[in-house]
Amino acid sequence: MPVLHDKTVVLGLSGGIACYKAAELVRALVKQGVTVRVVLTRGAAQFITSLTLQTLSGHPVAIDTFDLTQESEIGHIRLADSADVLVIAPATANVIAKLAHGIADDLLTTVALATRAPIVVAPAMNVNMYRNPVVQANLAKLRQLGMHLVDPEAGWLACGYEGEGRLASEASLLEGIKTALTPQVMAGERVLVTAGPTREAIDPVRFISNRSSGKMGFAVAAAARRHGASVVLVTGPTALEAPLGVERIAVTTASEMRDAVLAREPWASVVVMTAAVADYRAAHPARHKIKKGNGSLSLALEQTEDILSEVGARRRADRLLVGFAAETEHGIEHARRKLREKRLDLIVLNDVSQTDAGFDVDTNRVWLISAEGEAEGWPLLDKEVVAERLMERVASLRSSASGPAEPKAGARARRERVAEP
Numbered sequence: 001m002p003v004l005h006d007k008t009v010v011l012g013l014s015g016g017i018a019c020y021k022a023a024e025l026v027r028a029l030v031k032q033g034v035t036v037r038v039v040l041t042r043g044a045a046q047f048i049t050s051l052t053l054q055t056l057s058g059h060p061v062a063i064d065t066f067d068l069t070q071e072s073e074i075g076h077i078r079l080a081d082s083a084d085v086l087v088i089a090p091a092t093a094n095v096i097a098k099l100a101h102g103i104a105d106d107l108l109t110t111v112a113l114a115t116r117a118p119i120v121v122a123p124a125m126n127v128n129m130y131r132n133p134v135v136q137a138n139l140a141k142l143r144q145l146g147m148h149l150v151d152p153e154a155g156w157l158a159c160g161y162e163g164e165g166r167l168a169s170e171a172s173l174l175e176g177i178k179t180a181l182t183p184q185v186m187a188g189e190r191v192l193v194t195a196g197p198t199r200e201a202i203d204p205v206r207f208i209s210n211r212s213s214g215k216m217g218f219a220v221a222a223a224a225r226r227h228g229a230s231v232v233l234v235t236g237p238t239a240l241e242a243p244l245g246v247e248r249i250a251v252t253t254a255s256e257m258r259d260a261v262l263a264r265e266p267w268a269s270v271v272v273m274t275a276a277v278a279d280y281r282a283a284h285p286a287r288h289k290i291k292k293g294n295g296s297l298s299l300a301l302e303q304t305e306d307i308l309s310e311v312g313a314r315r316r317a318d319r320l321l322v323g324f325a326a327e328t329e330h331g332i333e334h335a336r337r338k339l340r341e342k343r344l345d346l347i348v349l350n351d352v353s354q355t356d357a358g359f360d361v362d363t364n365r366v367w368l369i370s371a372e373g374e375a376e377g378w379p380l381l382d383k384e385v386v387a388e389r390l391m392e393r394v395a396s397l398r399s400s401a402s403g404p405a406e407p408k409a410g411a412r413a414r415r416e417r418v419a420e421p
């Protein structure tokens with residue numbers, strides 16, 4: 001189940017052309033199992049019909065505080081209380097000014113004042129309005145008040161101008177909403193993550209690699225960022241986009257990954273190695289394409305660097321080191337050995353012989369093995385949720401290492417009974 005499943009988002013639209021994009025946002029949220037209650041300002045209702053949003057959300061759309069029918073059916077206080085998060089997208093300069101000054105002259109701004117839920121504000125407007133010092137001062141005030149801003153993108157604007165002001169992409173809005181709902185238990189941490197496969201050349205057109213898509217590692221990087229950490233992601237070749245706010249370092253070979261990891265490892269307070277690093281490479285890659293001969297072909301292979309072992313050998317008391325283990329048999333036994341030999345604090349085992357876990361799927365079924373060798377199985381989960389839970393565990397290990405064993409807020413330990421691999 002996705003991270004946002006079962007949450008209630010109250011989505012407020014204010015009057016701008018970007019309202020049409022909010023329809024897609026409603027669809028994406030509903031697809032993730034979110035209850036969406038839409039509130040329109042009178043301006044927004046000029047740009048998009050409540051029928052569209054009602055059809056997509058499956059709930060009546062609220063417009064006016066003083067509509068007695070709506071007030072008795074929904075009620076602005078009940079609406080404010082029902083929200084896990086209030087999202088205002090698009091937010092016009094006008095609504096931003098009202099939020100900054102506590103003005104509540106319509107339903108949306110009244111809900112914003114009444115709610116105790118986190119508030120996400122996604123500005124969208126003409127570039128000159130966006131750059132206006134008054135608007136910028138109001139946005140700074142919203143930040144200061146603890147609201148979460150999802151900055152607009154630069155590009156062609158519907159008003160004919162070019163520059164910042166375009167409503168953030170759906171992916172950025174979803175990430176902003178998830179971040180607003182996530183306790184910042186990794187604030188101040190510096191997390192180095194590896195992801196994806198490596199490619200080892202056989203000749204200029206062929207290589208040795210594996211089925212890693214990068215999904216697990218990218219999910220870990222996104223979860224670390226969402227929990228408040230600074231994140232560097234060293235990744236082998238994948239088709240995935242870097243998570244928002246994460247520094248991406250692209251590499252191809254195990255040797256390049258090693259150099260990138262060792263360069264950043266002194267900076268990191270937490271290292272999570274999810275990459276499926278090739279264990280072997282061609283000892284003598286051919287300079288020209290190998291021609292097909294008549295018989296079989298033998299390739300001499302040599303071992304690549306074991307990056308995680310090198311990082312483990314540089315162990316520091318103030319750093320947490322997490323490895324992943326991809327196994328097809330005797331998983332717990334092999335993972336425990338890797339944990340010991342690579343000097344890890346935690347290893348995440350996945351049985352990659354299963355079709356719904358491990359390589360190139362959206363879900364994973366993992367066992368967490370602690371430094372003491374204790375194994376804890378988790379059920380089949382979305383990789384995004386595995387990453388969330390892993391971050392909560394990392395945060396609690398970090399806090400117990402740096403102080404009394406008091407878990408940080410939001411860090412939940414869950415234990416499920418899962419058959420051993």
Ligand code: PMT
Pocket residue numbers: 194195196197211212213214215216217254273274275276277278279304305306307308309322323324325326327338350352358359360361
């Ligand atoms: O990318 P996805 O499609 O989402 O798939 C996710 C995954 C299956 C790749 C991931 O969940 C996973 O299991 N990653 C570890 C894969 C692996 O190489 O496991 P291993 O048991 O061979 O290695 C153990 C650990 O040593 C890993 O943390 C690995 O990054 C590290 N290692 C391995 C070899 C090597 N030469 N250098 C390393 O640092």
